[in-house]
Amino acid sequence: MTPLENIVSFLKDNNDFFIATHLNPEGDALGSAIALSMALESLGKNTVVYDKDPVPEFYKFLPGYNKITNSVSSLDTKELSLILLDCNTPDRAGIEKLTFKHTVVIDHHETETNFGDIKWVEPQTPATGLMIFKLLKEMGIKITQDIAVNLYAAIAVDTGTFRYSNTSSEVLKAAAELAEAGANPGFIAESIHESWSRNRFKLLCMALSTLEIIDSVAFIVVTKDMFNTTETLPSDTENFSNVPRMMKDIKVSVFFRETDEGYWKVSLRSKRDFNVARIAEQFDGGGHKNAAGCTIKADLKTAKRMLLEAIRGQ
Amino acid sequence: MTPLENIVSFLKDNNDFFIATHLNPEGDALGSAIALSMALESLGKNTVVYDKDPVPEFYKFLPGYNKITNSVSSLDTKELSLILLDCNTPDRAGIEKLTFKHTVVIDHHETETNFGDIKWVEPQTPATGLMIFKLLKEMGIKITQDIAVNLYAAIAVDTGTFRYSNTSSEVLKAAAELAEAGANPGFIAESIHESWSRNRFKLLCMALSTLEIIDSVAFIVVTKDMFNTTETLPSDTENFSNVPRMMKDIKVSVFFRETDEGYWKVSLRSKRDFNVARIAEQFDGGGHKNAAGCTIKADLKTAKRMLLEAIRGQ
Incomplete structure (x- = not known):
């Protein structure tokens, strides 16, 4: 099985997830985490979305940003399956003291650690958001407008809104599909680039x-x-x-x-x-x-x- | 016949074209003009590409920018068919004193003038480059890498590289196709946005x-x-x-x-x-x-x- 297939079967077989992403979260971390949570909940699964740091003010345009919590007790997590997003070690998310039933890593950063019962790491992929996009399509999950906005924003942030050298034909195709599913490119770009305090x-x-x-x-x-x-x-x-x-x-x-x-x-x-x-x-x-x-x-x-x-x- | 079909049959029926665009040309004007010239020449037709003003230094990354001339004598143009791009009156291109065999307008700006034997004007389309992209596909012309770079740059400039509110799913799909045909999104964005002294x-x-x-x-x-x-x-x-x-x-x-x-x-x-x-x-x-x-x-x-x-x- 490919790592992606592994993840798909794992997500299907389990019901209670703890989705965590890195300290100082940016758009790719936040959008990916929220979108994955929405997608799993659309299948009737339960998710907690955790970031130790608060959501920055200028990312509060992401639909569902308030799903993200930064308080958790270690007792709560023992029966949950961790999905670590956009990073690959628990300390990057400030959760090194928590224990989980299973641990999964989905990330596009280079790594040499062995953390994770299941790992899907693609350093050549421009954004974790693009991996989540592929995952949702693989699982046949409907991409709602809210999911589309989160994934579009995730991909936009990590490609400099399609300006960095990691902007491939695949990235642009995904963006086109997400725009068709209801993401508004102009609104998202204004939210990311013209909403500074x-x-x-x-x-x-x-x-x-x-x-x-x-x-x-x-x-x-x-x-x-x-x-x-x-x-x-x-x-x-x-x-x-x-x-x-x-x-x-x-x-x-x-x-x-x-x-x-x-x-x-x-x-x-x-x-x-x-x-x-x-x-x-x-x-x-x-x-x-x-x-x-x-x-x-x-x-x-x-x-x-x-x-x-x-x-x-x- | 739709305006697009009109243009297609006109381009097939004629052989000698004078492609002109507006004063102080920017990326959409330049990229569209160069791409159309390359496309018509690939069919064995002859083209002159004219802009009264010189190509700005920072647009010289466009392959074929040196096809653009800013010298022309009125005697030369009488047997040529004018294709006016990204504007809709001859004075916008500084060619009001020249005479042509036929006149064609391809533009995405609002207009109230009647200039042009054949007019294809789509104010709702974000870039003239996107119209040329559609035209080339309609004519079955192969989009070479050089054509792709010019059209990608044209579309990128007029959509703020996919940040303005005119960035639609259609725009992103075209960009994806052009990237597949050899346009390098990172290089083009860098040339447009990251080439400050x-x-x-x-x-x-x-x-x-x-x-x-x-x-x-x-x-x-x-x-x-x-x-x-x-x-x-x-x-x-x-x-x-x-x-x-x-x-x-x-x-x-x-x-x-x-x-x-x-x-x-x-x-x-x-x-x-x-x-x-x-x-x-x-x-x-x-x-x-x-x-x-x-x-x-x-x-x-x-x-x-x-x-x-x-x-x-x-």
């Missing part, structure tokens, strides 16, 4: 004022002070790392987000063939070829130098 | 650092000093006025560009129903409901106050 926009302006370009590497920074001044959250920085990609001669865009004193969460974005996952791995991080991340403990100047050396060395 | 990007960062929001009006400013510092030109500010539209609760975005001492070129952008043409008219400017402009002579503070009063008064 004022404070989030001010934070971006501040981040861009830190722009530094060395060789063909662009650096921008958000400090804890900036979060305080603009009353924003780490989730407000989603996509900041992509903004410097607008420049034609930028090879790598590096976004620093201060977490604790002296700790930086680093998001790396590249164009075309430059593999930033390789860079992130040197700092115990990981990701995809064009989008990766890691954490560095150093002062900002040193952190920039370390990354620049790693990039030059590749 | 560093200096243009730095200018944007500077402009955003001037952000001021009063009520639901966002103001950003570019001064002559900023142009000097970044070695940029007024044309580099194209689209700056749209950037603050990213915020969900902004009614009007106002972009000030300093021309001469004390003179400001003002670009106004709005969302949905707020009519900025009415505001611009109060300052002897004009435009459309969601995009208008005017010139104001005043110090910046006064100019902001004047605009704010006009906006509050509407």
Whole structure:
């Protein structure tokens, strides 16, 4: 049996699911989780949808976003089957202390872990939302308008609304089918790209004022002070790392987000063939070829130098 | 016969075409014109592709862009059949003094003119490129990779790369087919959206650092000093006025560009129903409901106050 067939038979044979996705959830995680929950419930199954972090304000256009809970007691989960979405280890979802009856992983990130009784991992697929789309079609589940909106949004977020190099003919075909099923492309794009809060926009302006370009590497920074001044959250920085990609001669865009004193969460974005996952791995991080991340403990100047050396060395 | 069938039989019956599109051509005009020329030449026909203005530098990724000429003598055209693309009167293409054997119009703009022996005008279609795509399929012409890139780019430009409200299931299906025929979505999107010069990007960062929001009006400013510092030109500010539209609760975005001492070129952008043409008219400017402009002579503070009063008064 293929991994997909395995998952299909598992979902058919079980009734009570705990769908969890990663910390700081973005559109692909949220849309995939909500859509899968709706699909399983349409078959009369029971689902809990869990994310440890709250749904960011600007994703509340997703129908059914309020299905997502961030409170759970470990007692509740023992008889449930975990479906871990858009990530592949329990700690990425902050559920490492919970126990489950079964564990399933559906993800499109590279992984070397063995977690999961059943694993369906497709690193070459642009979005977990596209995997859920395939799964639902395989199971013959009707794609309602609400499911379509969630899956369209999931795919749109992870392909930069069809602008990234992972945008294939298959992605566009799925988007066309989801639009036919009731997803409104213009509304979803406006919700994703033109629904920023004022404070989030001010934070971006501040981040861009830190722009530094060395060789063909662009650096921008958000400090804890900036979060305080603009009353924003780490989730407000989603996509900041992509903004410097607008420049034609930028090879790598590096976004620093201060977490604790002296700790930086680093998001790396590249164009075309430059593999930033390789860079992130040197700092115990990981990701995809064009989008990766890691954490560095150093002062900002040193952190920039370390990354620049790693990039030059590749 | 439908207009499309009329065009098909006309193209089959004739051999020598003069394909022209509008002044200041953008992606839909250029891609449509080049693709149609390639398609007709694949049938052994002869084409001249004309635009009075040169192909902008950032559209030179279109295969066959150098088929487009901007020199022509009136003597040459008398035996040719004009195909006017993405506009509907000869003056929009700067060819009002030329004479042709026949005249054909293929366009998706509203029109009240009667120009054209044969007219195929579909204002509800998002892009002329989509009409050419339908035409080629109707004629059974093979969509080569070069044709696919041109048509994909044409459709992408006029739908904001699938973000505007005109993005339909049909648009996405066509895009999927063109991607299958060899158009590379990531490369095309990068060519359209991620080919800014560093200096243009730095200018944007500077402009955003001037952000001021009063009520639901966002103001950003570019001064002559900023142009000097970044070695940029007024044309580099194209689209700056749209950037603050990213915020969900902004009614009007106002972009000030300093021309001469004390003179400001003002670009106004709005969302949905707020009519900025009415505001611009109060300052002897004009435009459309969601995009208008005017010139104001005043110090910046006064100019902001004047605009704010006009906006509050509407």
